[in-house]
Amino acid sequence: MTTWMLRRLIQAAFVMLVMTVIVFIGVNVIGDPVEILISPEADQAERARAVAALGLDKPLWEQYWRFLSGALQGDLGRSFVFNEPALKLIAQRMPATLELAITAVLLSVIIGIPLGLYAGLKPNSIGGRIIMGGSILGFSLPTFWVGLMLIMVFAVQLGWLPSTGRGPTRELFGVHWSFLTWDGLRHMALPALNLALGNIALVLRLTRAGVRENLPMDYVKFARAKGISPNRVVFVHVLKNILIPIVTVVGLEIGGLIAFAVVTESVFAWPGMGKLIIDSINVLDRPVIVAYLMMIVLLFVVINLIVDLLYTVLDPRVRLETKE
Amino acid sequence: MSATSQEAAPMPPKQETPFRRFISEYSESPVAVVSFIVVVLIVAIALLAPWISPQDPYDLAQLDIMDGRQPPGSRSMETGLFFWLGTDDQGRDMLSGIMYGLRISLGVGVGSAVIACIIGSALGLIAAFAGGKVDTGIMRLVDLQLSFPAILVALMILAFLGKGVMNVMLALVIVEWARFARTARSAALVEARREYMEAAKCLALPQWRLVFRHMLPNCMPPIIVIFTILVARSITLEATLSFLGLGVPITEPSLGLLIANGYQYMLSGKYWISFYPGIALLVTIMAINLVGDQMRDVLNPRLKR
Numbered sequence: 001m002t003t004w005m006l007r008r009l010i011q012a013a014f015v016m017l018v019m020t021v022i023v024f025i026g027v028n029v030i031g032d033p034v035e036i037l038i039s040p041e042a043d044q045a046e047r048a049r050a051v052a053a054l055g056l057d058k059p060l061w062e063q064y065w066r067f068l069s070g071a072l073q074g075d076l077g078r079s080f081v082f083n084e085p086a087l088k089l090i091a092q093r094m095p096a097t098l099e100l101a102i103t104a105v106l107l108s109v110i111i112g113i114p115l116g117l118y119a120g121l122k123p124n125s126i127g128g129r130i131i132m133g134g135s136i137l138g139f140s141l142p143t144f145w146v147g148l149m150l151i152m153v154f155a156v157q158l159g160w161l162p163s164t165g166r167g168p169t170r171e172l173f174g175v176h177w178s179f180l181t182w183d184g185l186r187h188m189a190l191p192a193l194n195l196a197l198g199n200i201a202l203v204l205r206l207t208r209a210g211v212r213e214n215l216p217m218d219y220v221k222f223a224r225a226k227g228i229s230p231n232r233v234v235f236v237h238v239l240k241n242i243l244i245p246i247v248t249v250v251g252l253e254i255g256g257l258i259a260f261a262v263v264t265e266s267v268f269a270w271p272g273m274g275k276l277i278i279d280s281i282n283v284l285d286r287p288v289i290v291a292y293l294m295m296i297v298l299l300f301v302v303i304n305l306i307v308d309l310l311y312t313v314l315d316p317r318v319r320l321e322t323k324e
Numbered sequence: 325m326s327a328t329s330q331e332a333a334p335m336p337p338k339q340e341t342p343f344r345r346f347i348s349e350y351s352e353s354p355v356a357v358v359s360f361i362v363v364v365l366i367v368a369i370a371l372l373a374p375w376i377s378p379q380d381p382y383d384l385a386q387l388d389i390m391d392g393r394q395p396p397g398s399r400s401m402e403t404g405l406f407f408w409l410g411t412d413d414q415g416r417d418m419l420s421g422i423m424y425g426l427r428i429s430l431g432v433g434v435g436s437a438v439i440a441c442i443i444g445s446a447l448g449l450i451a452a453f454a455g456g457k458v459d460t461g462i463m464r465l466v467d468l469q470l471s472f473p474a475i476l477v478a479l480m481i482l483a484f485l486g487k488g489v490m491n492v493m494l495a496l497v498i499v500e501w502a503r504f505a506r507t508a509r510s511a512a513l514v515e516a517r518r519e520y521m522e523a524a525k526c527l528a529l530p531q532w533r534l535v536f537r538h539m540l541p542n543c544m545p546p547i548i549v550i551f552t553i554l555v556a557r558s559i560t561l562e563a564t565l566s567f568l569g570l571g572v573p574i575t576e577p578s579l580g581l582l583i584a585n586g587y588q589y590m591l592s593g594k595y596w597i598s599f600y601p602g603i604a605l606l607v608t609i610m611a612i613n614l615v616g617d618q619m620r621d622v623l624n625p626r627l628k629r
Contacts, residue, residue: 015468026484140613142560144567144580145602148587152595163591259476266568267587278568281483289483300472 008308012301019297020071024064027290071294077287081280086291090273094295096166097265097272099177101257103192105250108199113246115200116207117234123212131204138201143260147194147267154190162187164269191268195261199253206249210242251307255300349622356618362611370426377420382575396596410596412585418596421582422604428578429605432489433559436496441551443497444504449543451505452512453535462505469502474561482570492571496558507550511543518542545623552616556609563605579605 058066070076076086119128155163166187177184214220215238223233262274269275273292280288351357369376396410396418409418451462469477481495515521516539524538563580565571567587572578577585579601586597 018468023480026480136613140556140560140609142563142605142609144564145583145605148583148590148598148602152590152599156591156595256473259473259479262475262479263564263568277479277483278570281479282569293480293483296476297472304471 005309008305012305016298016301020068020294021064023290023293023297024067027286076291076294079280079285079288081283081285081288086287087295089276089288090291090295093271093273093276095177096270097258097261097274100188100192100195100261100264100270100272101254103188104196104199104257105254107192107196108203109246109250111196112200112203113207116204117211117239119204120208120211120215121234123208132208135201135204138197138204141197143194143198143263144267146197147191147264150190150194151267161189163190166271191264191270194267195257195264198260199250199257202249202253203246206246207242210245211238214238214241247310248307251303251310255303258299259296346622350618353618356614359611359614359618362607363615366426366608366611367430369423370430373420373423373427377417377423379417379420381416381420381424395594409600412582412597413589418600421577422579422601425577425579425582425601426604426608428489428572428576429559429562429580429608432493432496432562432572432578433555436493436558437500437551437555439493440497440500440554441504441547444501445508445540445543445547447501448505448508449512449535449540452509452516453531453539463509466502466505470506474499474557475564478561478565479570482565487570487573489572489576492562492565495565496561499561500554500558503550503554504547507546508543511546512539515539515542549616549620549623552612552619556612556616559605559612560609
């Protein structure tokens with residue numbers, strides 16, 4: 001177990017290192033680093049001074065080393081637009097994105113599992129078929145278009161929910177959250193639902209497949225033969241077995257949700273990391289772009305690691321395999 | 325090694341060519357047939373747009389700012405042109421805009437999928453055939469790539485390169501090659517153990533001939549299926565990137581960019597500028613996906629009756 005974890009950690013660190021190389025090459029070799037790292041308003045003398053200060057006259061490997069050691073100390077440059085450390089900007093925007101992503105995960109589980117159970121238990125009913133047909137839409141509709149339609153229906157036509165911004169926030173542990181106020185929750189409803197849509201379909205399909213797979217198994221027959229109530233068989237015995245793949249997939253999808261929040265945040269003007277990166281790309285605020293990419297890669301590597309660990313804890317078969 | 329009796333059986337009678345069998349099995353689902361017709365229609369519209377659209381939406385001489393933001397079903401005050409789907413803020417006929425937008429959306433989607441298919445399948449076949457370190461190397465790269473969501477990888481590439489049709493296509497190719505590689509490799513691993521491959525090896529044919537002439541045609545069914553699905557996916561991704569303002573430039577608007585242009589007017593109730601391009605995008609994606617689904621059902625040997 002320890003050797004497995006150690007190997008997994010080294011692997012994660014290696015992926016992280018590879019990504020720093022890719023981002024570094026992306027910024028410094030494909031793009032023009034002078035353009036990228038020095039404000040376009042600088043004159044010739046300032047430019048030359050900045051080139052020397054940034055070490056752009058040094059060989060490439062030495063530049064990379066500077067970039068890497070800066071990154072390790074949490075220094076990824078200053079934003080041109082806000083004139084603040086890029087990392088600090090991202091840290092400020094992160095709670096908004098995290099809160100949106102976590103709400104979306106909760107929604108996908110709360111909506112997806114019951115619908116999936118229903119479709120799995122009654123696969124040939126009209127309701128079951130409608131659910132399955134709808135789940136195809138959830139997969140293939142473009143997120144941004146669904147977001148626009150949600151705004152059109154619920155904000156413009158019906159006027160039920162607000163369509164832009166985060167609403168009032170309240171502080172908890174020194175961070176501002178929307179979910180602590182009623183109006184904040186109302187602001188979160190549409191973007192969270194929009195972000196969750198693909199995952200609702202995914203959880204629903206996984207649950208349905210799990211139910212269909214588990215129902216004919218011996219342990220279900222045995223539980224029934226013992227006279228356990230049908231509800232208990234489904235909600236305790238079967239559900240427990242289905243949850244393992246769902247936890248893995250949902251866990252892995254958290255990263256995907258944070259990445260896809262880029263789209264949802266742009267549609268709903270939600271002031272999170274995703275909106276920050278799109279704005280930064282549009283005004284070429286490259287230090288923020290680099291910082292965002294490094295943060296999100298780190299996030300991904302960590303999420304993959306956690307899911308792997310959780311999986312070992314949840315599924316004894318994996319644990320036993322690694323022991324040998 | 326024991327299941328070879330069926331393959332060794334003589335060719336079926338002439339009427340039952342594999343292609344005909346495919347057609348008849350495919351036509352069993354009416355939804356799939358309708359989807360196929362829709363796809364053909366959309367491709368035809370995209371190809372013929374310059375000849376069948378009511379207006380050339382990018383010829384400024386034909387536009388009149390006075391016609392801007394007209395609702396669907398109104399008539400131009402200057403030229404008398406009938407706007408079936410309304411006009412955008414420049415006074416462009418939306419129907420013509422959508423026809424031209426389809427050209428770019430389909431072109432980028434299909435083009436990138438074709439390139440990704442060629443590169444990815446070749447690498448997948450090489451990985452399966454070479455084995456050992458080459459295989460591990462290529463598949464590690466595939467795993468690494470697939471552990472990051474497509475939108476993120478595309479975002480990263482476009483952040484480095486800037487917008488443009490070519491850059492979007494490059495980003496889509498980089499996002500998609502890995503899926504082709506994985507599919508081609510798993511198909512090739514199955515085929516490599518077949519008897520015809522052994523026979524071909526015994527003829528001492530050169531390696532490239534073994535892989536590309538003998539193995540590749542038999543690996544095609546799963547690759548074709550993943551190709552259709554990835555065409556739909558790359559059209560979606562391109563539309564998303566263009567909507568975010570990172571994709572195609574304003575001079576070559578795809579459906580995604582048309583939707584983005586109408587976004588600001590939606591809150592004031594002028595829904596049609598975004599809505600109809602959205603419907604066109606939706607119909608395209610759904611039709612391609614449904615065709616892909618049916619092809620998967622027909623071509624998948626595990627589901628064979």
